Amino acid sequence: MWNSERGCEAPKRGTISKKGRAARLGTAFRALIALSAARELQYRANFFASFLGAAFWLLMAVFTVSIFYEHTEVVGGWSFWEAAVLLGVFNALVGVVEGVLRPGIGSLPDEIRHGSLDLLLLRPIDAQLYLTFQEVDLWRIADVITGFALSAYALHHLGRTPSVGEVALFLVTFLAAVAILYGVWLTLMSLSFWFVAVENLSTVFDAVFEAARYPASAYPSALRLVFLFVLPIVWTTTIPASALVGRLSMSVAAGCLFIAAATLIISRAVWRLALRRYTSAGG
Numbered sequence: 695m696w697n698s699e700r701g702c703e704a705p706k707r708g709t710i711s712k713k714g715r716a717a718r719l720g721t722a723f724r725a726l727i728a729l730s731a732a733r734e735l736q737y738r739a740n741f742f743a744s745f746l747g748a749a750f751w752l753l754m755a756v757f758t759v760s761i762f763y764e765h766t767e768v769v770g771g772w773s774f775w776e777a778a779v780l781l782g783v784f785n786a787l788v789g790v791v792e793g794v795l796r797p798g799i800g801s802l803p804d805e806i807r808h809g810s811l812d813l814l815l816l817r818p819i820d821a822q823l824y825l826t827f828q829e830v831d832l833w834r835i836a837d838v839i840t841g842f843a844l845s846a847y848a849l850h851h852l853g854r855t856p857s858v859g860e861v862a863l864f865l866v867t868f869l870a871a872v873a874i875l876y877g878v879w880l881t882l883m884s885l886s887f888w889f890v891a892v893e894n895l896s897t898v899f900d901a902v903f904e905a906a907r908y909p910a911s912a913y914p915s916a917l918r919l920v921f922l923f924v925l926p927i928v929w930t931t932t933i934p935a936s937a938l939v940g941r942l943s944m945s946v947a948a949g950c951l952f953i954a955a956a957t958l959i960i961s962r963a964v965w966r967l968a969l970r971r972y973t974s975a976g977g
Contacts, residue, residue, distance in 0.1 A: 744833040748840045751807030752785050756844070770912030773847045777909060780935035783868070784907040787930060789837025790872055791903070795879045799827040800896065803886040809974075821967055822880070838934065849938060854936050863947055864937040871930035872952035875903075878926070880965060886966035906931040929953050965977030 759781055763774040772780070788864060805811040814828075815821050850857065852954050856864065882895045910918055910928040921928040933950045936942035 712718075715841070723858070728783055745836040745840070748789075748834075748836040752781075752837075752840050752844060755785070759907070761928045772909040775851045775853075777937075777941050778848035779845045779852075779938050780909060780931055782841045782843070782848065782929045783871075783938075784839030785844065786838045786869060787841075787875065787906075788867075789834045789841065790943055791875060792837065793831045793834030794826070794877060796896075798826045799880050799883050799931055801825070801829070802883040806837040806886050806972075815969075821969070826876075843947055845935070846939060851909075852939070854939065856940070860940065860942075863942060864934050867934040867937055867942070868952050869963070870950045871934055873954040874926055874929055874957045877954075879959035880961040882960070884968045887972055890932050903927055903930075909935075925955065926953050926961045943960070 756778060759777055760774065762769050763777075767773060769777065802811075805814060805825070814824060819826060879899065884897060885895065905913070905917075905921065906927040910921060910932040913921065920927065930948045933942060933946065937947070
């Protein structure tokens with residue numbers, strides 16, 4: 695029996711400076727992305743297929759949202775084109791989930807079940823970083839591009855050009871949204887150390903995240919509280935979109951950054967706790 699948290703990397707930590715560890719992590723990150731790029735570039739036609747698929751599903755999503763506006767001008771205080779801005783942000787985040795989180799962290803249950811996690815933990819690299827970026831579907835960048843294109847088109851229809859400050863605020867809150875999704879996903883997948891299968895949890899995540907394609911104010915108060923503090927999906931789409939349409943206050947933006955930091959800290963703690971109880975496939 696061996697403790698995976700004190701694997702072969704542990705003895706070196708005391709002799710490597712923080713700057714040195716950061717440099718190693720940066721090198722490892724670039725190498726993992728390069729490997730993913732080399733793998734995906736073998737099938738370049740996939741980009742066009744992904745782009746067409748992303749455009750089709752985005753048009754269907756716009757059509758679905760438009761149905762809610764057939765008999766009203768606003769839903770939750772948001773006009774149709776404001777909701778389209780939000781839908782574009784949602785689509786971009788879907789690209790992040792499907793391109794990075796699902797093929798990376800999403801493979802953790804299979805790694806544990808098949809015993810291949812043991813080999814991963816023996817590598818001289820942070821296991822969480824390696825697991826996150828060991829496989830990236832680069833072609834899902836099509837979802838990000840089409841999502842941002844829809845947001846830009848919707849802003850044009852609104853006759854609104856965000857200021858430099860609003861664009862900066864959008865970028866910061868968008869990255870915070872990515873961090874929140876990553877933290878939630880890592881926490882859910884880490885539960886596979888305790889449970890045999892967590893595929894149903896990923897299905898629940900998908901179902902709940904679908905609610906983020908609509909403004910948070912469109913939901914009843916009880917659901918808004920759940921989406922704010924229990925399953926913090928409100929912070930992932932409504933907040934960045936609010937920055938683009940001029941609805942976001944600095945206090946709410948600060949709250950988004952706080953939620954992102956807290957989610958990352960909690961997910962890292964759950965990950966480390968899970969590794970401490972893991973005793974390898976051989977017991």
